[in-house]
Amino acid sequence: MMPLPLKVGLAGLGTVGAAVLQLLERQHDALIARCGRPIEVVAVSARDRAKGRDIDLRKVRWVGDPVVLAADPGIDVFVELIGGEGNPAKTAVEAALAAGKSVVTANKALLARHGLALAGQAEHTGGSLHFEAAVAGGIPIVKTLREGLVGNAFSRVYGILNGTCNYILTRMQQEDLSFVDCLRDAQRLGYAEADPAFDIEGHDTAQKLAILASLAFGIAADPEAIYVEGIASITPEDLKAADELGYRVKLLGVAVKTEQGIEQRVHPTMVPKTSAIAQVMGVTNAIAIDAEAVHEIMLQGPGAGGMATASAVVSDLGDVARGLRMPPFGSPAARLAKSGKLPMQRHEGGYYIRLLAVDRPGTAATIARLLADEHISLESIVQRRPGRAPHGGDDPASAAAPVPVILITYATTEDAVRRALAAVEAAGVVADKPQLIRIEKT
Numbered sequence: 001m002m003p004l005p006l007k008v009g010l011a012g013l014g015t016v017g018a019a020v021l022q023l024l025e026r027q028h029d030a031l032i033a034r035c036g037r038p039i040e041v042v043a044v045s046a047r048d049r050a051k052g053r054d055i056d057l058r059k060v061r062w063v064g065d066p067v068v069l070a071a072d073p074g075i076d077v078f079v080e081l082i083g084g085e086g087n088p089a090k091t092a093v094e095a096a097l098a099a100g101k102s103v104v105t106a107n108k109a110l111l112a113r114h115g116l117a118l119a120g121q122a123e124h125t126g127g128s129l130h131f132e133a134a135v136a137g138g139i140p141i142v143k144t145l146r147e148g149l150v151g152n153a154f155s156r157v158y159g160i161l162n163g164t165c166n167y168i169l170t171r172m173q174q175e176d177l178s179f180v181d182c183l184r185d186a187q188r189l190g191y192a193e194a195d196p197a198f199d200i201e202g203h204d205t206a207q208k209l210a211i212l213a214s215l216a217f218g219i220a221a222d223p224e225a226i227y228v229e230g231i232a233s234i235t236p237e238d239l240k241a242a243d244e245l246g247y248r249v250k251l252l253g254v255a256v257k258t259e260q261g262i263e264q265r266v267h268p269t270m271v272p273k274t275s276a277i278a279q280v281m282g283v284t285n286a287i288a289i290d291a292e293a294v295h296e297i298m299l300q301g302p303g304a305g306g307m308a309t310a311s312a313v314v315s316d317l318g319d320v321a322r323g324l325r326m327p328p329f330g331s332p333a334a335r336l337a338k339s340g341k342l343p344m345q346r347h348e349g350g351y352y353i354r355l356l357a358v359d360r361p362g363t364a365a366t367i368a369r370l371l372a373d374e375h376i377s378l379e380s381i382v383q384r385r386p387g388r389a390p391h392g393g394d395d396p397a398s399a400a401a402p403v404p405v406i407l408i409t410y411a412t413t414e415d416a417v418r419r420a421l422a423a424v425e426a427a428g429v430v431a432d433k434p435q436l437i438r439i440e441k442t
């Protein structure tokens with residue numbers, strides 16, 4: 001006799017929702033074998049019923065309001081694929097949990113902001129909350145941290161969590177193109193939103209990092225506790241200089257255990273060219289984990305796209321079908337500690353500094369002295385020529401042009417670097433605001 005199916009109510013029939021319907025159809029028999037029962041979508045909801053869709057909705061009920069669908073007695077599990085931290089996604093998830101149902105969502109914005117409260121509600125009502133698809137699309141990072149590595153203490157989790165930014169930085173580096181040109185191409189190819197600010201300013205990465213930090217370190221997800229800096233200031237010169245010095249630049253989300261607490265930060269980061277994360281190109285995502293027992297693990301794969309994300313949603317549905325239930329963030333909600341924002345001035349590490357030094361006797365000595373005053377030691381200094389005449393000799397017009405100087409520091413504090421650069425600017429020995437990129441040990 002066929003066991004009872006898991007009855008799914010699916011809200012959101014966009015890129016991910018439509019792919020989930022298709023994948024469940026395609027894998028129907030395999031899922032029965034693997035999960036012990038059929039997984040069947042019985043009702044759906046979206047904004048516009050009349051919209052043309054490439055999916056067959058003849059066998060499913062249409063429910064106009066996703067909040068009504070969420071509490072529908074005819075479903076066992078509510079899948080929220082609408083998106084956004086506000087309503088109707090939030091009210092719908094709350095309604096499903098209040099009705100004691102399981103919820104599967106891909107909504108990073110909702111989880112980063114309200115994950116703690118929703119996890120608490122799920123524990124209280126006997127429902128369950130699953131969100132494998134919310135971080136890095138098809139990469140099973142949530143289960144890796146929460147289940148696969150449950151016996152490990154984590155010291156650091158870091159990753160490339162935004163495909164748009166990695167696509168832009170990859171093209172800038174490989175083709176010597178400007179940030180603006182690469183962004184325009186990303187938009188043309190559908191990798192970047194019409195309003196790309198959320199991606200390129202680092203906020204999308206921060207929402208995902210908040211969830212990863214919660215899973216790894218037992219803290220409440222909180223995007224406000226994260227220092228965030230985007231990639232718009234990165235120039236082709238930086239990428240060229242990084243390459244010559246043996247580095248690549250990636251937008252990383254990093255959560256690391258320090259003596260002061262969990263430092264969470266998102267910013268352009270220089271990583272050694274030879275490291276695994278430096279090889280991750282284009283829209284691909286990757287997450288590296290430093291953990292006590294396994295030392296290092298890196299997962300790499302598609303961070304977005306309908307089918308890849310549907311793979312993660314279906315994985316959660318498989319858990320619900322099997323009756324697996326656990327605290328959504330690993331530890332019970334009441335045990336997730338509030339994490340304050342650690343001041344970035346206390347960050348310790350190496351730095352890449354690009355200065356446009358004025359071509360005047362004594363400039364180099366002044367810069368060296370001001371750095372030494374802050375006890376900053378330099379690992380390398382590269383001075384570039386300001387320009388060359390077409391015949392190969394020095395360009396007379398550039399004789400007095402400012403000279404680009406690249407400095408790589410040994411580990412120091414952000415505070416010291418900021419103070420030193422403020423002093424360098426005040427001394428009038430640079431013609432432009434210094435560029436600063438943090439270096440991550442990998």
Ligand SMILES: NC(=O)c1ccc[n+]([C@@H]2O[C@H](COP(=O)([O-])OP(=O)(O)OC[C@H]3O[C@@H](n4cnc5c(N)ncnc54)[C@H](OP(=O)(O)O)[C@@H]3O)[C@@H](O)[C@H]2O)c1
Pocket residue numbers: 011012013014015016017045046047048049051066080081082083084087088106107108109133134137303304305306309
């Ligand atoms: N796309 C990805 O690659 C990806 C990857 C990882 C995670 N995610 C997450 O997955 C979720 C869905 O993303 P998506 O790309 O599939 O979005 P999408 O293509 O924009 O689809 C959103 C769906 O939600 C429906 N919707 C919007 N507002 C609604 C409302 N007020 N009431 C009822 N339905 C409403 C839309 O209805 P209509 O179709 O009628 O307009 C549409 O079907 C988001 O949380 C996103 O962050 C997406």
